[in-house]
Amino acid sequence: MGLDWGNAAELISRVLAEARTTPGAELASGAGTDQLDPSAAKTLHEVTTAYEEQVGHIERHGGKVILMASRALCRLAQNPDDYLKVYSRLIRQCSGKVILHWLGEMFDPALAGYWGSRNFHSAMDTVLDLIRDHADKIDGIKISLLDAGKEIEMRRLLPDGVVMYTGDDFNYADLIAGDEHGFSHGLLGIFDPIAPAAAAALARLEAGDLSGFHELLDPTVALSRRLFEAPTQYYKSGVVFLAWLNGFQDHFRMIGGAESARGILHYADLFRLADKAGLFTDPERAARRMAHLCALNGID
Numbered sequence: 001m002g003l004d005w006g007n008a009a010e011l012i013s014r015v016l017a018e019a020r021t022t023p024g025a026e027l028a029s030g031a032g033t034d035q036l037d038p039s040a041a042k043t044l045h046e047v048t049t050a051y052e053e054q055v056g057h058i059e060r061h062g063g064k065v066i067l068m069a070s071r072a073l074c075r076l077a078q079n080p081d082d083y084l085k086v087y088s089r090l091i092r093q094c095s096g097k098v099i100l101h102w103l104g105e106m107f108d109p110a111l112a113g114y115w116g117s118r119n120f121h122s123a124m125d126t127v128l129d130l131i132r133d134h135a136d137k138i139d140g141i142k143i144s145l146l147d148a149g150k151e152i153e154m155r156r157l158l159p160d161g162v163v164m165y166t167g168d169d170f171n172y173a174d175l176i177a178g179d180e181h182g183f184s185h186g187l188l189g190i191f192d193p194i195a196p197a198a199a200a201a202l203a204r205l206e207a208g209d210l211s212g213f214h215e216l217l218d219p220t221v222a223l224s225r226r227l228f229e230a231p232t233q234y235y236k237s238g239v240v241f242l243a244w245l246n247g248f249q250d251h252f253r254m255i256g257g258a259e260s261a262r263g264i265l266h267y268a269d270l271f272r273l274a275d276k277a278g279l280f281t282d283p284e285r286a287a288r289r290m291a292h293l294c295a296l297n298g299i300d
Contacts, residue, residue, distance in 0.1 A: 002254070002255035002256040002258060003255055004034075004035070005034055005035035005054070006035075008034075009054075009057050012029045012057065012058060012061065012063065013057070013061045015027065015029075016029070016058075016061040016062055016063045017061070020062065026064065027063055027064065028063065028064035028065065028066050028099060029058045029063045029064070029065070029066065030066045030068040030101070031051060031054035031055045031057075031058055031065050031066065031067055031068060032050075032051070032054060032067075032068035032069070032070055033047055033050035033051055033054070033070040033071070033072045033073065034071075035050055035053065035054075036050040036072050037072075038071040038072040038074075038075050038110065039075075041072040041075070041076060042076075043076070044073070044076055044077070044082060044085065044086055046072070047070060047072045047073045047076060047086060048086050048089055048090065050070075050072070051067070051070070051086070051090050052090070052093065055067075055090060055093070055094060059094070059095055059096075064096060064097075064098075064099070064139075065094055065096070065098045065099070066098070066099040066100075066101055066142070067087065067090060067091075067098050067099070067100050067101060068101050068103070069101060069102065069103040069108070069111050069114055071108070071110045071111065073086060074110060074111050074112075074113065074114050075110075077116060079116050080115060080116030080117065080122075080126040081116075082116070083114075083115050083116055083126060083130070084126065084129065084130055084133075087100075087130055088130065088133065088134065091130075091134045091137050091138065092134070092137070094137065097137055097138060097139040098137060098138060098139065099138075099139050099140055099141065099142060099165065099187075100127065100130075100131070100138065100140075100141040100142070101141070101142045101143075101144070101167070102114065102115070102123075102127060102141060102142070102143040102144065102145070102167075103144050103167075104143075104144050104145040104146065106145075106146055106230065106232045107144055107232050107233055108233060115127050120145075120150055124150075124153075124154055124157075127141065128154070128157055128158075131158065131159065131162055132159055135159045135161060135162055136161075138162050139162070139163065140158075140162055140163035140164060140165050140185065141154075141158070141162070141164065141165065142164075142165035142166070142167045142187045143164070143165075143166075143167055143168075144167030144168070144169075145167075145168070146168055146169070146170050146171075146228075146232075147168070148168060148170075148171040148174065148175055151164065151166060151168055151171075151175060151184060152175070152179075152181075155181075155182055155184060156181050156182065163185050164182075164184045164185065165184065165185045165186070165187035166184035166185065166186060166187065166188065167187060167188060167189075168184075168188075169188055169189060169190045169224045169225075169227070169228040169235070170221070170224065170225050170228065171221075172184075172186060172188055172190070172217075172221070172224070173213075173214060173217045173218050173220075173221055176202075176205070176217075177205065177210060177213060177214070186198070186202075189228075189235060189236075189239060190220070190223075190224040190227065190228070192239050192243070193223075193227075193238075193239055193242040193243065193246075193274065193279060194217075194220040194223070194224070194277070194279060196279070196281075197216050197217060197219075197220050197277060197278065197279060198217065198220070200216050201213045201214075201216035201217035204216060219276060219277040219278070220277045220279070222273055222276075222277075223270065223273035223274055223276075223277055223279075226238075226266070226269050226270060226273060227239070227270060231261075234258070234261035234262055236254070236258065237254060237258055237259050237261050237262045238262065238266070238267075238270050240252065240254055240259065241259070241262075241267055241270060242270065242274055242279070244289060245271065245274070245280065245285075245286040245289050245290065246279075246280060246281050246282070246286065247281065247282060247285055252289075252293065264293070264294065264297040264299065267290075267293065268290075268294070271286070271290045274286075
């Protein structure tokens with residue numbers, strides 16, 4: 001999304017240093033292969049080396065590792081065994097437990113067929129084999145497939161001690177609430193703009209107040225579904241838009257002009273839905289900034 005590895009590495013090191021000043025803070029950072037041009041990579045060794053560079057940087061600065069999906073690996077892998085070979089090497093080398101991330105093609109079309117198959121159950125069998133073989137080194141897996149049924153099915157097959165982190169920004173309220181067989185933990189992009197509501201809702205859930213949990217979190221789901229609508233990979237523009245409305249930054253500009261990926265009608269809907277969910281820290285400031293954006297788009 002425009003942030004190269006050099007700048008991402010600096011951001012990771014600075015944020016991890018900041019986290020060390022906050023008692024009890026725990027921070028995980030994504031390790032991928034984005035410093036490697038997927039079309040130029042020729043061997044799995046190149047992919048593994050790129051992963052190792054990012055993993056090493058994160059661990060040197062005291063961070064927990066999330067092994068992200070790799071476009072280069074998806075292009076070069078010939079079968080499920082290639083994925084198992086690369087991931088097994090990385091997991092064995094990590095000093096602590098890792099989180100795996102299965103990112104669906106709705107977030108990145110270049111990841112179609114990840115884990116060696118376009119069939120969900122075949123792909124799931126591969127990643128479950130990986131998890132079972134290294135269960136002592138895996139904290140959990142985040143799946144971002146936007147399909148609650150698939151997530152629940154896989155959640156029930158995870159070995160003891162390995163948790164499911166939901167990446168389903170469409171169905172997270174029900175997935176976190178769980179059922180008689182278990183629940184998903186939250187590791188979601190939408191938690192950025194809805195953090196106050198999510199924190200309050202999780203406190204209600206911890207206290208056993210399921211209705212109170214849904215009362216606070218359910219209104220945010222409509223916002224999330226609009227924010228993450230197709231093309232889903234442009235959801236970050238909505239996250240930054242809401243951060244600007246809430247005063248966390250003084251402009252609404254993104255790397256490479258990514259804020260232009262969505263139109264004014266999309267942003268207007270996000271504004272209305274965020275207001276309905278009670279997410280604005282200063283509603284008058286949010287309204288002023290929304291009016292300014294409308295004016296720039298020729299809307300009085």
